[in-house]
Structures are given as structure tokens and as C-alpha cells.
Amino acid sequence: MLDSNTEENPILEVENLKISFTSDGARHIAVNGLSYKLAKGETLGIVGESGSGKSVSSMALLKLVPTPPGIYESGQVKFDGQNQNLLDLNESEIRKYRGKEIAMIFQEPMTSLNPSHKCGRQVAEMLELHTDWDRHKIKLEVLNLFEKVQLPDPNRIYKSYPHQLSGGQLQRVMIAMAISCKPKILIADEPTTALDVTVQKVIIDLLIDLNRENGNSTIFITHDLGVINQIADMVLVMQKGEVMEYGPIDEVFNNPKHPYTKGLLACRPPLDRRYSRLPIVGDFVSMDESKHEAYVTSLIQSDDTYQSHLQDLDQNPIILEAKNIKKYYPSKTNFFGKPTEFVKAVDDVSFALRKGESIGLVGESGCGKSTLGRVLLCLDQATSGSAIFEGKDLFSMGKKKLRDLRKDFQIIFQDPYSSLNPRMTVGEAIMEPLTVHNLYRNRAERKEKVIDLLEKVGMEPDHFKRYPHQFSGGQRQRICIARSLGLNPKFILCDESVSALDVSVQAQVLNLLQDLKDEFDLSYIFISHDLSVIKFIADRVMVMQNGKIVERGDVESVINNPTQAYTQMLIDSIPR
């Protein structure tokens, strides 16, 4: 990474950028007075929670914020020492900068590529647009780019459609597209948030390498300070459209001035210590600075407490026992539609969950962890095996009995945006399972219970009548949690329940889940690709690879002394 002089030679100068949005006649400010300078070859990390204006401010550099509803209120964006303000350019003038001078990589590689064009063509289009090369030369260059971003078998990728590739591969295609015209600035907007931690590490390493090789400047946007640490030279922390802190990476990390930055740094679950509760950003901001250290220390759980907790768990009865569960999907069928080959999504998995225990199930996407979860809850039929829930075999049970039993085990999904019906008020959504299972005597009593639940998950009683779109991702996940708690379940399956949330929100939701576990005497199976989350929430962990459990044990010993290379890789890829 370069340590050049920002004052002399900035490639980009942003001054007092102010952007607002209008909705229903009201105007709210998304970015308020943002100023920074980006030196040649430098990597600037912009950090903030969702809604902090970090993405909008970067899209604005290329005038990609749609107007309306967006309004460029004021500000100067100067590129490469030119006197021209990019914000004053019209559509056809700014187009010359897009892709050629400043290129972007987006968050969701799966949806950011056109599903009906081949990957090669989508990259080639960029070169066709900005160079006058012939087709043959362009194709060679695209293959060359694919090689550069370390895609296996460039010829195959060239001819592949996006749905045929994995998320990590698609993000490499996006990167290849972005660097194809050798832009002077690369804007990476949460490029790894939608990816597994293992893939995230590889993508970040790739970006660092490319940066070094091409000498371009990078703006790296993320909600996760841990990621920034690996890649950036300068950090800019944003909250609600305003700059909280701006400075060299070492300074911000070792000596954060703003309590908000301190909170962000602390709230990511660490691997080297065990918290009983995670520190919360809000607590840092509201607390006097001198108390910060004592606050963090008070949350740490000692190893003795953990060990005695494990011993206590061993006394508890087994609530759910999985025996030799297998789930095969047919991958090839013969002429008569009969399957001839199978994909072994879950291959002979057995384990026991005790009352009050949380088991973490960790692995990369596609390892079968979600399928195992679905099979356990009888949302999918197992190929063979059995699941004994309080002495009764779920798989051989009649449909009616199973339906009655369903209130004892609940699930919280990954995406709080799509798992709530947008046309149902929050109250109705939480009340629905109560009505279905005919709990409580009448509507009034149910409503009372719902309001009680809303308060339990840290929401207000008057949220009852509101609709999901009025809430943030973290609040929605709280609503989903309230919904599953309503039936007084004995066991909850959390399927990547915090993966879609910002780290700061993730800490709050994890704390909530931890509190509820004690209060309601719950047992969890917690599915995640992130071992640091598992370390905080789980007592024991199972590491899953290709449908098999490759390693299991209590969280501390697995993380401190992993026996499998795969587990070690999962640990190494966690940003810190």
C-alpha cells in the first residue's frame, strides 16, 4: 500500500458533497457535507451502517443516484486535478467517466450481472464501449482479465451464464469488468457482504493485489471495520450522512477518537475472548469516554464460567436427537424420469441437542447446513435417518400430530426483508401463528401477548399497526424473532439469522437472542458461515463440509485447537 502525499496529488477531490432524497413531499438529507481527498494509488475505506449515506455518496461521483427522488444539493467533485466539477456535467459528458475513469463493483454479484447475457460478453461490452479494438482482440483481453482475477478455466467462464457460477466467481467477473478499462478509481460498494467469509478473504486479497499491480485508487465501502483493516490506507467513518471520523487507518484503529468508531470496532464478535454480551455502539456513544474500558471488561466471560456452563449442560436432558440423517437430491434422471445419480446434500449426520444448549453449525455456502436445518424441522423430507424430538420421531409422525408439535420448534430465517409479508401489519404477522395454533382465548388476549412480545424484543407497542417496510433490517429481524417466540417454542433454528445485518445491528440481535435463550429456556441450532458469530452464541460447534460433519466439540477448543485444515481455513478467513 502506498503512503503518498494526499495534499499534492489527489486523483479525486470531494468537497462539501450534499445529497438529499424526496419522498412523499418530505426531503431528507442522505449525505451532508462530505469532504475527502483520494490520493493516487491510495485505498480509502468508507465505513458506516446501512442508511449512513456511504453508498449514495460514492454513486454520486458518477451521477448514478437517480434524480428524482435524489437531489444533488451542493458540492464539488474534481477528478485528476481537472477544474471541472463532475456534478455539473450532463448525462452524455459524465458517461465518458463511467467505467473508463471511475469503475464500480457492487454488493450483490448475483443480481448485478445480466442473467441472460454470457459473462464474457458482459465484460467485452465494457471494452467495446471504451476502446476501438476489434472483436478478436477484445476477446483475448477478456480471457486475459479472467486470468488476472484468478478465475479457473477462463474459456468456460467466458461462455457461462451468471446463474452457472458461484457468488465468488461472479464477483470476480464483476471485478474483471471494472478493471477492464484500467480505471483510475475503483469503487467497491460492499463487494464482499453477500459472500461467505472464506470467499470474502480471497476477494479482498485479489483487490489488494490488483491495486498494487495497476496502481489505481480504490474507494472501499463496507459496514464492517474488520474488513477495512485489511485493505485501506485511509478510513472515513460515516453515520447518518455525516462524517464521524476521517484519518489514516492505524490512527483510527489504534486510537479512535469518536465513541461511534470505538463502538463499531468493539461490536464485532472477537475470536480471542468470550463475551457474555456483545458491546453495543449505542452504549459507547451514550457513555462517558473514561468508562469505555470498564464497560468492555465487564462483558467478558471468564473461561471458568464457560467450563462450568458446559458441565451444567451435560446434566440437561436431550431435547432433539438426529440419527444418521441423509438428504439426497437427484442430479440426473434417465429416460423415464427416474433418478440415476444423486447429490448428497446431507450425508449421514448425527448429533444431540440438550435443553438450554446452543449448537453452532458452520460451513461455507453449499455445504448442506441449511438443508440439514430444513430437514430437522420437517420442511423438507429426509432421504433416511430419524430426528427424535422429546422422545418422538418427527419423520415417522402423522401429519396432524406433526402440525400440533410444530409450535415447539421454530425457525428464524436469514433475510428479514423477504420473510415478512409486506401487506400484513407487524402485529398481525406476530399474531398469525397464535391464531393458527388456537392459543389464548380471544383476539384481545392475543393482542396483549403480541404487545408483550414486541416489548421483549425491544420494540414499541405502537409498532403493532405498522407495516414491515417502515422498519430497518435489524428491527425486522426482531419482529421475526418475536413471531417465532409467540408459540413458546422449546427449540429455535436460526438459519444465518444475522448474516444480512450490519455488524453493529448484528451485535444487538445476537445479544437479544442470548437474553431470550435464558429467559425462555430455549435451545438453539445456529447456522452460520461466520465462526466468530458462532463463537459468541454457541456452546458447541459442528463444522460441516460437503454434507458431512468434519469436526465437532466445544467452541473454545475447536477454535483454539482445530484439528481439520478446513476449520483452520474458516478461522483464518475471519477479518480482524
Next chain:
Amino acid sequence: MKSLFYTFLSSILVLVSAVVLISSIIYLAPVDPARLTFGQRTDGGALERKQAELFLDKPLHIQMLYYLNDISPVGYGDGVRYKSKGIPYYKPFVAEYSSGVLFKIPYFRESFQSGRSVSALLIDAIPKTIILAITAMMIAIFFGVILGIIAALVKDSLLDQVILSVSVLGISVPSYVSAIILALVFGFLFRDYTGLNLQGSIFDINDIGDEVIVWKNLILPAIALGVRPLAIITQLMRSSLLDILTQDYMRTAKAKGLTFKKVVINHAVKNSLNPVFTAVTGWFASLLAGAFFVENVFNFKGVGGLTVNALINYDIPVLLGCVIFVCIVFIGINILVDYGYRIFDPKVRG
């Protein structure tokens, strides 16, 4: 994707059920087809002979089995009837005059009305209807997609409102109404300017008795038939494109530096055609239903005209022949939809 074998088997099943259902409705009507073939004056003996020839003296289910046996390419019998009607058949296992399994060209019997073979009538009529249907559909797709794109791009403007309102009108007007209006206005009132005929088929007989192709007779029926699908495609295309324009990859395309025109044409249109394609293929089949009325209005002698005539005259073999043809078209299109998806949506291709 279902296996080819399954698709084939279920198609045959659908076809047989359709024939059974339709023919039972027709045969249950209190009309004696044998008497229809003779007109007013006949003696009892001739009538009975005719009834026996048409198997009308047999119970209904036996009649049905005989009919199914006739139209199936693999049947059972001695083949004498087929020989007398000039239907080629091949009976490999048994002697010439004994009954056995035989392979043949499907035999649809003869029209009660004209005595011509139903196969010949259909072969005559099918190309006309196919030409009409394809022309109508091309008009509908071409203008529907273009109007849909325009409406989506100028969303909420006056032009968008106009296109939407007119398309609602187009959906609600039945094809026989639009057919009559079109025929009256362009084939009668403004005939001097348009030079179009009020009625007429695409293959006509000229003054010296030769068959000639009269392309202009295709214009009005095709438009009349295309109005409804055109209106539907316009609306589908509009909403589909509006949806696609909010997708993440539109932002990517814009960030590449593409012009708005290229973003729309290269990235949005093909993706938004997918739901439109599904609807169009579905409508292509129901289009044939509209063709029945339109062909009747314009006296366009395709399958639609043939069917309506057969219904009026109680010409059962012709009617059943037409029904089977329509069934085959529906089934064929549904299979094509499954495969056609793969062209437009690479995800289905796997």
C-alpha cells in the same frame, strides 16, 4: 423438466380424453346423422343401411371405440373398410381377411355433407388458418412489444396513459366485434381507398377457375385477430420492462457508461421478453378460438370456418376432425412453451 417419455404419454392421454368428451356431447344430441345425409325423402331400408355403415345402430361406447380405432395410427381390424376408402394400412401378423393389429394413416372418415374425406378438408383448411394465426401473432408481437417499450419509457406521461387506455379497450372488445367493425369500415365504407374486400379467403378461385393467392384478403382478418393479443402484449411488456429497469444489473450497465438507449435495448428488453413470451405462447392457442369467429365473419375458409360450418350442418366427422386438430395444436404449443423457455431464460436451460 419432465422426461420426454412422460410428456408424450400425457399428451396422448389428453388427446383421447378430449375426443371422448367432445364426441359424447355431439352424439348425445337428438339428431340422426344418417337421416341428415339423405335429406327429406328416403325409404326405411336405405336409412338402416346407412345407419349400419356409420355404426349408428351400435351403442354409444362402441361407436366411440370404433372411432378411436379409426383415428389411431395403431388399430385393430381386418382393414376391409380402409381398403375401400383408399387408406393405406399395413397388417403384419395375420392373413388378409382376418382381424389383427394394423398400422395405418389415421382415418377421419368422410363429411356427411359433401362426402369428401375429412383429412382432405383439413389439409385444405389448415394452411390458411396457420398463415392467418401467424400473421396475426406477428402483428401483435411487433406492435405490442414496441408500444409496451414506449409506454414503459414514458411512464405516467400522457402518451403512456393513452397507450394504456387503448390497450384496455383492445382487451375488452371480443374478436368478432372488432372483426365486423374492421370489415365494415375498411372493407365497405372506405373500400375505394383501401381496395380491400368485405369478405374473402386467402386462396380464392379466379374467373377462369384457377386457384390464386389473394394476399390482401389476409390483412383485415389478421388485424382483427391480432388486436386482443396486441393489447395484452403491450400491457405485459410495459409492466415487465418497468420491473426489469429497477434491477441491480441495470445499475451495472449504467455504470459501464452505456447510453440509456443501449442500456434499455441490450440489457432490459431481452430480459423483459421472458414473461411476455410465456403469455404469447399461451395466447397463440386461444387465438385459434378467436379465429373461429373471425374466419366466419370474413368468410375465410380456414379451420375456423370449417368448424362453424360443420356445427351448423351437424357434420360430425368434420367437427371431430377439427376438434382433434385444435387439441393437437394446443398440446404442441404447450410442449413448445416448455422448450421455448430455454431460449429466453438460460436458467431453465440448466
